[in-house]
Amino acid sequence: MINFWQQRARDHKPFLVLAPMDGVTDYVFRELIADIAKPDVMFTEFTNTEALCSRGYEKTIPRFRYSAKQQPIVAHIWGTEPKNFFTVAKLAKDLGFDGIDINMGCPVRDVMKMGCGSALIKNPGLAAAMITAVKEGAPGLPVSVKTRLGVKSIVTDSWIRFLLLQHVDAITIHGRTAKELSKVPAHWDEIGIAVKLRDTLSPDTVIIGNGGIVRRDQAAVVHESYGVDGVMIGTGIFHNPWVFEKTPREHSKKEMLDLLLAHAKQYEECYPGEHRFAAMRKYFKIYVRSFSGATTLMKELMETKNFSEVEALIRPHLE
Numbered sequence: 001m002i003n004f005w006q007q008r009a010r011d012h013k014p015f016l017v018l019a020p021m022d023g024v025t026d027y028v029f030r031e032l033i034a035d036i037a038k039p040d041v042m043f044t045e046f047t048n049t050e051a052l053c054s055r056g057y058e059k060t061i062p063r064f065r066y067s068a069k070q071q072p073i074v075a076h077i078w079g080t081e082p083k084n085f086f087t088v089a090k091l092a093k094d095l096g097f098d099g100i101d102i103n104m105g106c107p108v109r110d111v112m113k114m115g116c117g118s119a120l121i122k123n124p125g126l127a128a129a130m131i132t133a134v135k136e137g138a139p140g141l142p143v144s145v146k147t148r149l150g151v152k153s154i155v156t157d158s159w160i161r162f163l164l165l166q167h168v169d170a171i172t173i174h175g176r177t178a179k180e181l182s183k184v185p186a187h188w189d190e191i192g193i194a195v196k197l198r199d200t201l202s203p204d205t206v207i208i209g210n211g212g213i214v215r216r217d218q219a220a221v222v223h224e225s226y227g228v229d230g231v232m233i234g235t236g237i238f239h240n241p242w243v244f245e246k247t248p249r250e251h252s253k254k255e256m257l258d259l260l261l262a263h264a265k266q267y268e269e270c271y272p273g274e275h276r277f278a279a280m281r282k283y284f285k286i287y288v289r290s291f292s293g294a295t296t297l298m299k300e301l302m303e304t305k306n307f308s309e310v311e312a313l314i315r316p317h318l319e
């Protein structure tokens, strides 16, 4: 039987994935995107396995909330202890996730200091133990890895080769090193090398390329040029929340502002309280730009404490 990654790779060439972005692609944002222009696959935010296996459980488990509308959705996890990966894999399976993805690409210093994220590129023994633990914890569920090309220098040939030899079901390759963060253009030629390695070492592994893609037509080009099965889009969603729409078109100021209102309303319903609403402010720039009065409106929105205040500012712009 083929897994959902392989099914996606057959159905759409390339298939498109919304990147996990901590603090951004939360439950509410995914609901919104699933409503307006849904990608072929979604990921949860970065969820810590140690937290889920300790007293941190209550605080962390909301990260695993999803709805049927968001499926297929993959539980995106990080941590240090393989035994906790086993436990969380079991949990993710019980919760009905479509797959489990292990983060081996995060470049954040504190995460790397713990030996997690991109640091795993230099610790293949631990990386393999995590993959095995997830496979054993959630038999039958596809296991994938999201990673980069290296830590300080590009090591595609050794690192991606190693991951392919673990026969994971999918690998998302962010075409930059951890050191490069997102500051340089992605090295798509290296992702192309990874695809060729896949063809010989593990033909059933699905490869998703990631880095700098902000439009559907660009995704088609990298599919053609480098042979990736899927393309992941992250920050492109900030430029256009409809980035996954099948027939791209311009969206009006009214559509943008209506979407902002829908987002703010759902945000308040999901995370009640003024303190939490403050985190909604980071999304405003997605919707408010390039129209007359946008700069002033942005400044005013940054002072808002709840949905009613946002609505009062937006309504006059919709008349």
Ligand SMILES: Cc1cc2nc3c(=O)[nH]c(=O)nc-3n(C[C@H](O)[C@H](O)[C@H](O)COP(=O)(O)O)c2cc1C
Residues within 6 Å of the ligand: 019, 020, 021, 022, 023, 024, 045, 046, 103, 105, 106, 146, 174, 182, 210, 211, 212, 213, 232, 233, 234, 235, 236
């Ligand atoms: C705000 C933000 C948060 C991110 N959080 C995560 C994360 O939790 N896990 C992860 O694997 N990548 C994370 N990333 C990286 C993205 O998933 C993606 O790999 C990166 O943005 C490159 O894709 P892009 O050029 O399409 O934006 C994050 C990126 C941003 C901008």
